[in-house]
Amino acid sequence: MDNYYVNYFLFTYFPHISMAIFWFGLITRFVLVPQTVQANASQFLSKKQMGFAGNFFHVGIIMVFFGHFTGLFTPESIYHIVMTTSNKRIIAVILGSIFGWMALIGMVMLIKRRLTNKRIRFTSSPQDYFVIFLLLVETVLGLLSVSTTITSTVENYAELGIWAQKVITFQPDAGQVIAGHSIIYKLHIIVGLLIFMVFPYTKLMHLLVFPLAYFFRSGYQMVRKHII
Numbered sequence: 052m053d054n055y056y057v058n059y060f061l062f063t064y065f066p067h068i069s070m071a072i073f074w075f076g077l078i079t080r081f082v083l084v085p086q087t088v089q090a091n092a093s094q095f096l097s098k099k100q101m102g103f104a105g106n107f108f109h110v111g112i113i114m115v116f117f118g119h120f121t122g123l124f125t126p127e128s129i130y131h132i133v134m135t136t137s138n139k140r141i142i143a144v145i146l147g148s149i150f151g152w153m154a155l156i157g158m159v160m161l162i163k164r165r166l167t168n169k170r171i172r173f174t175s176s177p178q179d180y181f182v183i184f185l186l187l188v189e190t191v192l193g194l195l196s197v198s199t200t201i202t203s204t205v206e207n208y209a210e211l212g213i214w215a216q217k218v219i220t221f222q223p224d225a226g227q228v229i230a231g232h233s234i235i236y237k238l239h240i241i242v243g244l245l246i247f248m249v250f251p252y253t254k255l256m257h258l259l260v261f262p263l264a265y266f267f268r269s270g271y272q273m274v275r276k277h278i279i
Contacts, residue, residue: 055230061241062226066218069244076251077259104164108157112186113258114150115193118143123215140208144197151194158187182253185246192239199233207232 122143130139162183165171200208210228217225229236250256 058230059226069248073247080251104157104160107153111150111154118146123212136209137205147197155190189242196235196239199235
């Protein structure tokens with residue numbers, strides 16, 4: 052990843068390719084096959100460990116996502132009104148560690164449940180394991196990047212936000228901003244972009260519709276059996 056052209060492709064062009072595939076899949080799936088936007092809930096097969104593990108994982112992963120979103124895409128001129136970049140880094144490290152470990156603990160428990168429960172293992176598809184693998188790798192890389200953030204300079208941390216904002220504004224020099232950054236950061240970004248690419252084509256889509264979609268579904272009929 053030290054190669055100039057590889058770095059340029061991965062961190063200037065690849066984010067746009069990832070987002071194009073994400074939006075194409077999102078729109079076409081909602082338009083063409085909206086009835087498939089659901090997840091086969093393993094909770095109906097076995098509720099053992101589901102509550103604690105599921106809550107830990109979902110709360111952790113959702114909070115991490117929103118933390119990344121606000122942290123990367125909020126311009127310095129805005130967050131400097133209430134805090135310095137150094138304070139922002141401290142908050143990111145603390146909250147990232149808490150919610151990152153919540154997501155990891157919940158995920159490990161859910162993986163153990165999926166592998167050891169015969170009913171759930173029988174109904175699991177290769178796609179399920181692929182998504183779990185990507186999320187697990189991304190979470191571990193995220194926790195490793197926390198230690199990198201602690202030991203790196205404030206300027207190094209701030210450049211991640213500058214890179215993200217250059218990407219969404221289509222700046223051609225986006226990749227150069229993080230060319231010298233840690234391999235952990237770079238792998239974390241790449242795996243995250245891969246997750247966005249596969250998101251619309253997997254069961255992860257249910258995150259966008261739960262629970263509101265259940266109030267707007269059509270084509271279903273409830274039949275009650277009358278006892279005479």
